[in-house]
Amino acid sequence: MPELVGRLMRRAVAVDRQVGTSWAQTGAVLDIAAEAARSRFGRVRAATVHADGGG
Structure with a gap:
């Protein structure tokens, strides 16, 4: 389940990033700093798009 x-x-x-959500907004929702959110999820967009067969 954690996976x-x-x-x-x-x-x-x-x-969220595709629709323009800032790292500050993402961090606020996750209760972490914007830089921590970017560091943790910064490469997610490209990896997710390729994993889904897109772009």
Whole structure:
């Protein structure tokens, strides 16, 4: 189950970033600093797009 939660969280962050959500907003929701959010999820968008067969 923790693996599924992690995958869902990464996907949610990727979608949020695609629609313009800032790292500060993402960090606020996760109760972490913007830099921590960017560091943790910064490469999610490209990896998620390729994993889904897109872009």
